[in-house]
Amino acid sequence: MAEPRPGLVLLFQRRFLAARPLSSLPWPELEQSLRTAPGSALLADILHEHESTAAEPLDELYEALADVLKEEEGSTHCYKSYLLPSGDSVSLCESTALVCGGTTGLLTWEAALLLAQWALQHPGLFRGRTVLELGSGIGFTGIAICKTCQPRTFIFSDCHPRVLRQLGENIQLNGFTPEPDVAWSTQTEPQGQEVPGQNCQTPKVIVAELDWGSVTEKQLLALRADVVIAADVVYDPEIILALVGMLQKLSTSRAGRKAPEVFIASTIRNPDTHQLFQAELGKAGIRWQVIPAHSSCNFLYDVQPDVTILQLFI
Template sequence: MALSEQKEEKPEDILRDFRASFFSMNRLASFPWTFLDSELQSNKSSEFISELLKQTCLHPLCGKFPPSVRFRRIFLSELIKREAAGCDPLDELYDALAEVLGVEETLHCHKSYFLPTGDAISLLENVAVISEGTTGLVTWEAALYLAEWVLENPQVFTGRSVLELGSGVGLTGITVCRSCSPVRFVFSDCHAVVLEKLRENVRLNGLGGGKSPSVTVDQLDWTTAPEEQIRQIRPDTVIAADVVYDPEVAGSLADLLLKILKCSAAAEILICSTVRNPETYGGFKLRLEAAGLGHQVLTGPVGAVFPYNRLAPIELIKVFRVQEG
């Protein structure tokens, strides 16, 4: 769904939607093509496409953190097809396609997500959804949803020490660091390749290096993490997104959350999941119960900031320790 769908369609809104969808490499079918077609038919001018190019392929961000080569080729080809049906050829458009045709495809790309301030979070991701034995090298819907929830609830993170489990490429955690002023943020994962990419993304977004907040990227294995490591972090808030898709890790995660609450009793724990398999997700909740943990579903819509599939079944829960007796 295009971000502008719920508001009056103005050219500046549509340009922002195209920019947001282009840099996040959103599905091409979700772009606001209808407005573009209408604009071309009514004005018979390539002026809007020229502006559109400035917000996408010719934007300075594209030169620094470009989406994948294949994505840019398909996007430009779609623009050319629609322009050819509606107005005179635009040299800039064909020049942009010629330039990208000469670029070799790689296994990596950049995706950028615009915050309400207009600043962008840019992430180095893998083109393939599953790569090097992990799904942690791309951004998933639950991370985007949780990041939007973060922007609406900064008080949960402001002035606090925050631990993120299964940080992946870092979208949610970087949103917290850039928007909520935590005193400390600990990104964590267990996969060496993910940690390497995560450290690069933290650096790309100007975090760490003695700047505020204090940021670290730690290896944290849920099955072997010692209590001493948790005590050293002593988190006030714990977050995780899209980490319960595998039934084999559900028990390890539940045990880890219990360990965290034993070390930091007042910690606020938030787990956001895309419910792809209800049986797997239900099994995770049963493992929470078996570990003596309860949960509360946090309902209510969040403001649309990032473009992604909003039809995906996403649930955010708060996990807490059940009082005995």
């Protein structure tokens, strides 16, 4: 019996490893492939029997897979793997709940997936440079960049203790060893000299606790960021002022260095919130432009969200 076409197998593999809902797997395409493939007459007969009993095709397979894949009662976390174009993967421990421990930062959001795909299409922006990620969450975007784009240094940052703990575990799960969160927050002199374009097979990885409201210009200067990225950080009007204020500190903490390139990806759930962000950027004198991004993403398998990537000029 002929096997389903390789592309279809890859679709199943990607969605299965990313722990997507069973309903999102391409069952109709599989059924059609098996019906038309040479030597699949037996499977066609089986499917016909399912249909003759008024049952949905593959219902039993749905149920069997659900029994195998379902988590233990009371479990709040699961492991997901996202396949990269390079053939490598990003494996993460994620929360199964949208809000866990008082934070939404313990699972991977859509803008992080799309920002990662955009970054992987523009590796030269990150190669040999120091990258600061704001609101890293559990780490998908940064880990994907570290595995694919060869940054010199990647600084993951967040402010929630539980998120930082899970972030550190996920970074180690993917083969990186974060340097101790020593005195980046008390450094008074920048450390090291960045070499643009330097080939870095294994980037230096740092996890930093960074509160946008309290971080100082001196602390930001010590990070020496060449590129600043963030995903899904524009979702609450209450944090927009702190975010814009922190971006202003970045713009004035250069000490003669070139301003970092800044890219922020956002899922537009509430247009008013996104417009507020743009308005506050204007008040702060920060120009922005929309970066074209592909409408589809290899890491997303359900409805494609309305995600925009802004480049900020600070």
